[in-house]
Amino acid sequence: MNLKDKVCIITGAASGIGKGIAERFVADGARVAIADLEADAADRAAAELTGKGPGSAIGVTMNVTDEAQVNAGVARVVEEWGRIDVLVSNAGVQIVHRLENFPFADWKKMLAIHLDGAFLTSKACLPHMYKEDGGSIIFMGSVHSWEASPLKSAYVTAKHGLLGLSRVIAKEGAARGVRANVICPGFVRTPLVDKQIPEQARDLGISEEEVVKKIMLGETVDGEFTTIEDVAEVAWLFAAFPSNALTGQSLKVSHGWSMT
Numbered sequence: 001m002n003l004k005d006k007v008c009i010i011t012g013a014a015s016g017i018g019k020g021i022a023e024r025f026v027a028d029g030a031r032v033a034i035a036d037l038e039a040d041a042a043d044r045a046a047a048e049l050t051g052k053g054p055g056s057a058i059g060v061t062m063n064v065t066d067e068a069q070v071n072a073g074v075a076r077v078v079e080e081w082g083r084i085d086v087l088v089s090n091a092g093v094q095i096v097h098r099l100e101n102f103p104f105a106d107w108k109k110m111l112a113i114h115l116d117g118a119f120l121t122s123k124a125c126l127p128h129m130y131k132e133d134g135g136s137i138i139f140m141g142s143v144h145s146w147e148a149s150p151l152k153s154a155y156v157t158a159k160h161g162l163l164g165l166s167r168v169i170a171k172e173g174a175a176r177g178v179r180a181n182v183i184c185p186g187f188v189r190t191p192l193v194d195k196q197i198p199e200q201a202r203d204l205g206i207s208e209e210e211v212v213k214k215i216m217l218g219e220t221v222d223g224e225f226t227t228i229e230d231v232a233e234v235a236w237l238f239a240a241f242p243s244n245a246l247t248g249q250s251l252k253v254s255h256g257w258s259m260t
């Protein structure tokens with residue numbers, strides 16, 4: 001199993017987990033499109049990764065909630081490399097509030113980035129996968145695809161939804177070689193998590209140390225954060241796996257936070 005010359009689009013790959021997945025894929029010889037809202041950061045990440053392995057990378061500007069931008073970004077990748085083999089729909093943000101204080105605009109923004117983004121990028125990539133030899137669609141879920149936490153109504157709802165969408169794609173895509181799976185990480189130290197620590201401390205009335213120890217890592221088997229590299233390794237497995245034996249699944253990478 002390897003990703004040599006595979007054409008991969010990774011959304012939200014200018015930072016954090018997506019960038020780590022891009023690095024892992026380039027190291028294995030893939031051609032990777034870093035698709036991100038932040039155009040300059042995407043270009044910088046692509047320049048940084050090219051040369052870090054046998055593969056290559058380009059930056060593609062894409063707001064995953066905008067159908068025209070998604071379609072244009074996917075078309076740009078096809079123009080550059082002629083095909084799409086792997087989609088990692090990873091772009092995401094976090095907004096935390098108690099439900100009674102959750103602004104409706106923030107709820108809609110969360111569902112748009114996580115769910116519309118997964119739908120629109122899958123819809124744009126699938127015809128190219130069907131035209132060639134199939135492909136692999138990977139959604140970045142979360143332990144919150146399975147568990148709930150206070151303050152995270154929109155995030156938990158969206159991450160649960162990704163399980164359903166991936167299973168439909170697994171069923172629709174099977175006959176044409178397209179697999180769909182979900183990665184469900186525990187807490188990983190990225191800008192998305194660093195931003196939440198003071199916000200949760202404020203909303204829950206506890207210290208930042210307690211947020212980390214009790215809220216984020218309290219249910220793990222060893223009190224450890226999951227790393228970007230851990231998640232990237234699982235993404236590589238889902239991307240490179242050669243058959244429908246591994247489709248419609250989700251895998252938790254969370255130091256045992258969730259075991260069901």
Ligand code: NAD
Pocket residue numbers: 011012013014015016017018035036037038062063064065090091092093113140141142143184185186187188189190191192193
């Ligand atoms: P991050 O903030 O480091 O990176 C997110 C990236 O997404 C940024 O580059 C940002 O510019 C991009 N982005 C945001 N909105 C976008 C949009 N509309 N269109 C295109 N790009 C957009 O965050 P991260 O922690 O690496 O998170 C990546 C994914 O992993 C998210 O889906 C998140 O929910 C999921 N996740 C993170 C953790 C964690 O603990 N960090 C745990 C489980 C799941």
